Amino acid sequence: MPMTLRSNRSTLTQFLIEERRRFPSASGDFNSLILDVSLACKGIAKAVAFGELAGVMGNHAADEGGSVNVQGETQKKLDVLSNEVFMQRTEWSGSLAGMASEEMDAPYQIPKQYPRGNYLIVFDPLDGSSNIDVNVSVGSIFSILRAPQEVIDSGRDVLEADFLQPGCKQVAAGYALYGPTTMLVLTVGDGVNGFTLDPNIGEFMLTHPKLRIPEDTQEFAINASNARFWEVPVKRYVDECLAGKTGVRGKDFNMRWIASMVAEAHRILMRGGVFMYPRDTKDLSKPGRLRLLYEANPMGMIMEQAGGRASTGEMPMLQVKPTSLHQRIGFVFGSKNEVERIERYHHEPTAKAELTNPLFAERSLFRD
Numbered sequence: 001m002p003m004t005l006r007s008n009r010s011t012l013t014q015f016l017i018e019e020r021r022r023f024p025s026a027s028g029d030f031n032s033l034i035l036d037v038s039l040a041c042k043g044i045a046k047a048v049a050f051g052e053l054a055g056v057m058g059n060h061a062a063d064e065g066g067s068v069n070v071q072g073e074t075q076k077k078l079d080v081l082s083n084e085v086f087m088q089r090t091e092w093s094g095s096l097a098g099m100a101s102e103e104m105d106a107p108y109q110i111p112k113q114y115p116r117g118n119y120l121i122v123f124d125p126l127d128g129s130s131n132i133d134v135n136v137s138v139g140s141i142f143s144i145l146r147a148p149q150e151v152i153d154s155g156r157d158v159l160e161a162d163f164l165q166p167g168c169k170q171v172a173a174g175y176a177l178y179g180p181t182t183m184l185v186l187t188v189g190d191g192v193n194g195f196t197l198d199p200n201i202g203e204f205m206l207t208h209p210k211l212r213i214p215e216d217t218q219e220f221a222i223n224a225s226n227a228r229f230w231e232v233p234v235k236r237y238v239d240e241c242l243a244g245k246t247g248v249r250g251k252d253f254n255m256r257w258i259a260s261m262v263a264e265a266h267r268i269l270m271r272g273g274v275f276m277y278p279r280d281t282k283d284l285s286k287p288g289r290l291r292l293l294y295e296a297n298p299m300g301m302i303m304e305q306a307g308g309r310a311s312t313g314e315m316p317m318l319q320v321k322p323t324s325l326h327q328r329i330g331f332v333f334g335s336k337n338e339v340e341r342i343e344r345y346h347h348e349p350t351a352k353a354e355l356t357n358p359l360f361a362e363r364s365l366f367r368d
């Protein structure tokens, strides 16, 4: 059993207080919000760890209040529970003007009995939830924005439009990963730091300071079962990786797919790699699989803060102006040089021409 009492590692609380000393005018609300989020994540980690023993596996039954979220996806019991834990832990302290989540159709108003604050939080309470029942890592993702000044001044209810801010406006972003260890990875706009939950004392300890993503990689992640729906630039990129040493890249690549974006992002932060869930033609009503406000933007901020890159495939993710709360988008992130290569393929005239060329249309010779 590791000795924790004499550890000289910083706790999350200590880290936040030290960060705040650099901003003497800060009110402390922000730190209290991050600590509330970390407490929510500890609660969710416990529920995930107890699994079947706590009766939290499987789908959320219709007779318990619902089973399908606003995206038309079947909710797991743990999706619903994690959402409630997030709300309950963060709504009370006076740091928030409102919140929004993957699991709620509309923005959530801070109950009248609590003071209201200056921040908005948007979250995916449980990412990768299709993996819960097979005991594979899942996580929570969050993005913190400043509430529009007019909301703070007037104290009015928050509206969807208040959350539609580009990712570059995020004040902080992070995720918790419920894997063999529980980790919290956080950026407050000054690099990325990773904390590991010490179960002996219930504290997140700074174990991975100043994370940096290698600029090059030989590892990519994509759901290859969608290959026949990919656009030409993506198909070209993957084909070149698969050709390995015998192709234009001149090196072999490895492939991974966990189907838990938060776990893929963590692997990429630890050792590099590129993740793609690109826009495709599978369902034209969905311009991508992942959600902009609570998946792509927070993960995008973390990637960029760690020296990686986050993109729609065509433009920097953090520049995208959102149009709706649950908007989906193509998402490519990870090692900088690979993401830039994928963006280049999207911009090269040949790729553009191919996209509009009937030879590359859905039922062409070049599609599977």
Ligand SMILES: O=P(O)(O)OC[C@H]1O[C@](O)(COP(=O)(O)O)[C@@H](O)[C@@H]1O
Residues within 6 Å of the ligand: 073, 102, 124, 126, 127, 128, 129, 130, 223, 259, 260, 261, 262, 277, 289
């Ligand atoms: O089922 P697929 O196509 O592999 O998609 C997996 C993707 O869906 C997600 O699970 C979506 O997130 P949610 O579980 O929060 O809906 C991502 O984590 C993951 O990358």
Ligand SMILES: [Mg+2]
Residues within 6 Å of the ligand: 124, 126, 127, 128, 295
């Ligand atoms: Mg998700």
Ligand SMILES: [Mg+2]
Residues within 6 Å of the ligand: 079, 102, 124, 125, 126, 127, 128, 129
């Ligand atoms: Mg989710």
